[in-house]
Amino acid sequence: MESYDVVIVGAGPAGLKCAEILAQNDKKVLVLEKNKIIGDKVCAGGLTLKDLKLGIPDNIIQRKFNSVFIHTPHQDTEIKLDKPFIVTIDRKDLGKWMADKAKKQGAEIRTDSKATKIDEKTVIVNDKDKIGYKYLVGADGSNSLVRKYLNLSTDKFLETFQYLTLKRFKDLEVFFDPEKFGPLYSWVFPHKNLSVIGGGGILKENFTNQHLILKSLILEKILKITGKTSLILAQLSCKQL
Numbered sequence: 001m002e003s004y005d006v007v008i009v010g011a012g013p014a015g016l017k018c019a020e021i022l023a024q025n026d027k028k029v030l031v032l033e034k035n036k037i038i039g040d041k042v043c044a045g046g047l048t049l050k051d052l053k054l055g056i057p058d059n060i061i062q063r064k065f066n067s068v069f070i071h072t073p074h075q076d077t078e079i080k081l082d083k084p085f086i087v088t089i090d091r092k093d094l095g096k097w098m099a100d101k102a103k104k105q106g107a108e109i110r111t112d113s114k115a116t117k118i119d120e121k122t123v124i125v126n127d128k129d130k131i132g133y134k135y136l137v138g139a140d141g142s143n144s145l146v147r148k149y150l151n152l153s154t155d156k157f158l159e160t161f162q163y164l165t166l167k168r169f170k171d172l173e174v175f176f177d178p179e180k181f182g183p184l185y186s187w188v189f190p191h192k193n194l195s196v197i198g199g200g201g202i203l204k205e206n207f208t209n210q211h212l213i214l215k216s217l218i219l220e221k222i223l224k225i226t227g228k229t230s231l232i233l234a235q236l237s238c239k240q241l
C-alpha cells in the first residue's frame with residue numbers, strides 16, 4: 001500500500017499552501033483533488049493586499065483596482081488609495097500557480113482523485129485505491145468529508161451565488177444591506193473579459209426569501225447597466241460555510 005507522511009484532501013488554496021509548506025519541510029505529501037482541473041470553482045476571484053503579500057504574480061492578475069465603491073442604505077462611499085489594493089484573478093490560474101509551487105517543493109498532487117472513505121490510517125480514493133497516512137489534512141471545502149469523518153458539526157451554513165456577464169464593468173463595487181443581501185454582501189467584480197456579479201451570506205433559514213430578492217436585484221442591476229442585449233454566461237450556485 002502507498003503511504004505518505006501527510007495526505008491532504010482538497011487542492012484549494014488552503015490545501016495547496018499547506019502542501020507547499022509541508023513539502024518544503026521534507027514531509028512526504030500527497031494532495032488529493034476530486035476535480036480534473038484545479039481551481040475550477042465558484043468564486044468572485046477578488047484578492048486583497050493581504051493575499052498579494054503571498055507574491056501573486058502579475059501574469060495571473062486580471063484587473064487591478066486602487067478604488068472600491070461601497071454602497072449601504074445610508075451612503076455611497078469610494079475608498080481610494082494611490083496604489084492598487086484589490087485585484088481579480090481566475091481561480092484556475094491561481095490554482096495552477098499554487099499547485100506548481102507545491103510541486104516544486106516536492107509535493108505530489110493527484111487530480112481526478114476523490115477521497116471517498118476515511119478511516120484512522122487510510123484514505124480510499126475513487127472507491128478503490130487505499131492510501132496510508134500518518135497525518136490527514138482536511139482542506140476539502142464546505143462539504144468536507146474529513147469534517148464529517150471527524151464528526152465535527154457546523155453551526156453556520158450560508159448560501160451564495162453569482163452570475164458571469166460578458167460586460168466588462170469599470171468599477172469594483174460592494175453592496176451592504178442586511179435586509180436585502182443578508183449578513184454578508186453583494187459584489188460586482190470586473191475581470192479581464194467579463195464581470196462577476198453575486199451575492200452571498202444568506203442564512204439557510206432565510207434562503208428562499210432573500211435569494212429571490214437578491215436574484216432580482218442583481219438581474220435588475222445587470223440589465224440597467226448593460227441593457228437587455230447583455231449575455232449572462234452562467235448562473236452558479238453553491239454552499240459555503
Ligand SMILES: Cc1cc2nc3c(=O)[nH]c(=O)nc-3n(C[C@H](O)[C@H](O)[C@H](O)COP(=O)(O)OP(=O)(O)OC[C@H]3O[C@@H](n4cnc5c(N)ncnc54)[C@H](O)[C@@H]3O)c2cc1C
Pocket residue numbers: 009010011012013014015032033034035039041042043044045046047113114115116139140141142143144145160161162198200238239240
Ligand atoms: C460565490 C463565492 C464567491 C467568492 N468570492 C471570493 C472572493 O472574491 N475572494 C476570496 O478571497 N474568496 C472568495 N470566496 C471564498 C473562497 O472561494 C473560499 O474561501 C476558498 O475557496 C476556500 O479555500 P479552501 O482551500 O478552504 O477550499 P476550496 O477552495 O473549496 O477547495 C476545496 C477543494 O477540495 C476539493 N474536494 C472537496 N471534497 C473532496 C474530496 N472528497 N476528495 C478530493 N477533493 C475534494 C474541491 O474540489 C476543492 O478543489 C467566494 C466563495 C463563493 C462561494
